[in-house]
Amino acid sequence: MFTDARNALWLPVFSLGALLLSTASRAEPVLPLETWETDNGATVLFYATETLPMVDARVVFDAGSARDPEGKGGTASLTADLLEEGTQKRDAKAIADGFARVGAEFSASANLETTAVRLRSLTESDWLWPAVELLGEVIALPRFDQNDFERERERQERAIESRNQSASAVASDALREAAFEGHPYGHPTEGSLESVATIEHDDVRAFHERHYVARNAIVVIVGALDRAEAKRLADTLVGDLPAGEPAEPLPPVPALEEDRVLRVPFPSEQSTVLVAHEGIPRKHDDYLPLYVGNHILGGSGFASRLMSELREKRGLAYSTYSYLLPLRAGGRFVMGIQTRNDQVEQALGLMADELSGFIEEGPGAEELSDSQANLIGGFPMRLNSNRKITEQVGSLSFFGLPLNYFDTYVERVDSLGADDVRQAFARHVDPDKRIVVIVGPQEQDENAE
Structure with missing residues (x-):
């Protein structure tokens, strides 16, 4: 029964999609969210659905790797992983058996800015409330056993070693460090072998004590509940946490001041x-x-300019792309390609030319219209399940965006002109200031950095 219900989560897409596509002419909100605070200060957002007897809940803490202690990158990730290893009342097996017994799913993971603890359950009382109570215990009363800590730290080190065997992962980590140099965003979420080795048992306890507090939490609930049930669910999940204080704002991301190339040898x-x-x-x-401009330039796969120019016309790569990396304290615009070693400089030159041309001339009328139609038509698929809605709503709250953001999305995308896109790129993206990371054989680059 649980599997059948879970596989049917795509059903709401039709009604939700119709609502999204007609937003501009409708008065009702796309997602009629209710919001309140728990007694200890956590923000709660609730969206009631009627399609399936299920609920998805997500507790989002401002506790990503940007909050790692200085020199101890990987602490947030290790803390999140240890939540599954038992509480002060039960061991890991009892936790796993407890969720399995009621057909619920639980996970916890850290990323760059947040740690998210997730629960999916049927709404039948005999199954829902035991799962919710168990998750509340996991969040508030983790055991952090010394043996579990040492085992998970070793597992994280093995994961880092495995990641270091991937050229794309090495490039991503090197770019993050160089592009956010000196900023809390600048180290890998899992940390490095050197940083993880410095993490001590007390560091994990201290990280949890500081960041897993109610005023640093957002609770998102989506499912077939009424408000009273949603309130009980939120209170159960975070009610035993101390109120605490929200994490301090991160410093602004520093502007790029130069054009720099970083070469990383890799076989x-x-x-x-x-x-x-x-x-x-x-x-x-x-x-x-x-966002719309990036979709045209390199974010739409085979329809993008970069793909057309570098793959289709010149055969320089199987894939080339671009993406926005917008964070709370700043961000970066990134372009990427994998190409033959002897074609790197040609590829870099063409990517730079495409970006400069886009900034100078903006998108053409037809490619802008096609991009807008694609983004508007595909947007309902970002909200076609409880899980996706919890992700989107959690992001809105975390980034401080208005909760009616989706109500005007279609209208705002559709109203953009080519000059709006061009001017936005001209304001924020300087082609002459960039960080270039090249990961690959470096035999001919003896004088490189």
Whole structure:
């Protein structure tokens, strides 16, 4: 029964999609969210559904790797992983058996800015409330046993060693460090072998004590509940946490001041190339024109300019792309390609030319219209399940965006003109200031950095 219900989560897409596509002419909200605070200060957002007897809940803490203690990168990730290893009342097996017994799913993971603890359950009382109570215990009363800590730290080190065997992962980590140099965003979420080795048992306890507090939490609930049930669910999940205080704002991301190339030796037949330019925080008025412009330039797969110019016309790569990395305290605009080692400079030159041309001329009328139609038509698929809605709503709250954001999305995307896109890129992306990371054989680059 649980599996059948879970596989049917796509059903709401038809009604939700119709509502989204007619937003501009409708008065009712796309997602009629209710919001309140728990007695200890956690923010709660609730969206009631009627399609399936299920509920998805997500507790989002401002406790990502940007909050790792200085020199101890990987602490947030290790803390999240240890939540599954038992509480002060039960061991890991009892936790796993407890969720399995009621057909519920639970997970916890850290990323760059947040740690998210997730629950999916049927709404039948005999199954829902035991799962919710168990998750509340996991969040508030983790055991953090010394043996579990040492085992999970070793597992994280093995994961880092495995990651270091991937050229794309090495490039991503090197770009992050260089593009956010000196900023809390600048180290890998899992940390490095050197940083993880310095993490001690007390560091995990201290991280949990500081960041897993109610005023640093957002609770998102989506499912077939009424408000009273949703309130009980939120209170049960975070009610035993101390109120605490929200994490301090991160410093702004520093502007890029130079054009710099970083070459990382790696035994591969191709080179992985990433290029970071200036970007914006997520809560910026120019986010949508940059988002639409990126879709045209390199974010739409085979329909993008980069793919057309570098793959289709010149055969330089199987894939080339661009993306926005908009965060709370700033961001970057990134372009990437994997190409033959002897074609790196040609590829870099063409990518730079495409970006400069786009900034100078903007998108053509037809490609802008096609991009807008694609983004508007595909948007309902970002909200076609309880799980996706919890992700989107959690992001809105975390980034401080208005909760009616989806109500005007279609209208705002559709109203953008080519000059809006061009000017947004011109304001924020300087082609002459960039961080270039090249991961691959470096035999001929003896004088490289």
